[in-house]
Amino acid sequence: MAKIRSIEIRFVDLQPTVKRTDAIQSFVSQETPIVTIIDEDGASGTGYTYTIGTGGTAVMRLLVDNLAPVLIGTDAAMVEARWRQLKMFTHATTPGAITALALAAIDTALWDLRCRKAGLPLHVMAGGAQERVPVYTTEGGWLHIATEAMIEDTLAAKARGFRGAKVKIGKPDPKEDVARLEAVRAAVGDGFEIFTDANQAFRVDEAIRRARLLEPLDIGWLEEPLVSDDIEGHVRLSNATTLPVAVGESIYSAATFREYLARGACSIVQVDVARIGGITPWLKVAHLAETFNIAVCPHFLMELHVSLCAAVPNARWVEYIPQLDPITREGMRIEAGAAIPSPAPGLGIDWDWDAIARVAVADPVTIQ
Template identity: 65%
Template structure:
């Protein structure tokens, strides 16, 4: 056992690799808070979180002023205890995105440290259900992309072995969404999955209309059709349509997922390891979903999620949206449309520390202990 002797935090701002637009927003940057935890034996764990272009400074403030000073002298192996203590210390701001995103940077660093101390890759430390997982791509399905380019991207992904493509919906009229999706379906055939994502942009009436349209095209799931905090409306939509309803990327606590699963409002759980507050609560959501016979298909952060989905039996997909290439020496391993969990001890992300150092935003750096 070893106690925490030093904690560092800093932030990097990553620009998206391609233009990303959905029904409610543009992905202008990825503000990426990092936490580096060093124990009394000199071992280090590195964790991170993210925002889509806003709120990074608030996360860094919460880390530096409230959370990180509490870590010095703590037993690094007591991850669940640390997570709960930190959550309680911020109970006035929880449940919420800023608190969860700050906790995630700490929690992922602690799990990286635990795995490195044990000499185990993350996916095996957490269960080791499988070594690889099929991928679907979102990167070529953004709302601004013209129909012919949607088709070309889906065909390209299919040729590479991907099993599905996600297409953003939420055009002003249903007919526009239908034309785009129909063109993709006609091109890829009946055995290639098409997912759709409305990014919480629709009313219940419009979501119902589109759900009936999606049934005709054999759509794999209908993601975030309504505001994520409206459980009852999602339940009603799920009961009125045969298209599976996917939610979770905009939820920040285990209890929120419990409410959806008990009520029958989620056919696909899309828990995001950063937005739920780290690996510790992510695994609890995954096991809760398994108890309800519901699959887990997490949102974004593929370089970290690949190890999590390979740790559990009820995760059939990984979302392909690359973002960390400029900060890593080697990318996530992919072959024939499948992603492979790293076999290296820790999170399995091969960080390029020179690139990280060059990209740091200095006003958001702080060190405690040491």
């Protein structure tokens, strides 16, 4: 065990390679704070977090001004203790998006450091439950994409071995959503999963009506139909439809997941490692979902989630949305429609530091 000697913090702003829109917003950029923790042995671990275009500088200020200085001189091996220390230190701003995102950058760096010193990949260190996890794509299903183009992209994904695709919904006329989904199903045939995502666009009455229109299509799930803090609304919807209801990308505390699960308000958990506050709480949510016999299908961050999904037995899908390609040397490995976690010690992300330096918004900050 060794104490933390210094922490380096970088900030890059990555632009999506394709236009991304849903029922409530556009994904204009991925603001990406990157944290590297160096211990007294000279070993290092790197983690990161993200936003979809706003709030990244607020996360950076919290990291630089508050969280990183607190960790200097503390034991890097005590990852749970470090997470709880920072959670208590920020108790006045938790649970909340900015704090959770900042905690995630540090926690993922500590896990990377722990795994590297142990000589083990994350998926083994955190559980070692699976060797591969099925993958589905979201990149061809954005709301603005014409039906014909969406069909073309989905057929291409199927030909590449993908086992499913997600289609964004939330057109003003719900029958237009249905028509788009029917067209995709007719093109890809049976045996290929189709998921839907409303991105919190509906109220309860509308969600129930739309869900009933979607039921004959046998979709894999209805994702984020309501605002994420409306647990009672999700209970009513879950009781009113046969569709699996998926939630999680906009939930920032394990306690909220507990309420969803205990009240039968969802049937798929999509916990996001950055938005929940790191690997430490992500694993708790995944294991909690397992006790309810519910699958974990995390949101975004495929480069990190592939290892976490392989670590737990109830992970069912990895979502394909590539975003780290410009700043990594090697992308996520996919074989026969399944994502394969990296065997390398650490998180399994091969950072390209020269590329990071080229796209960095500012010079790195070092806390000692």
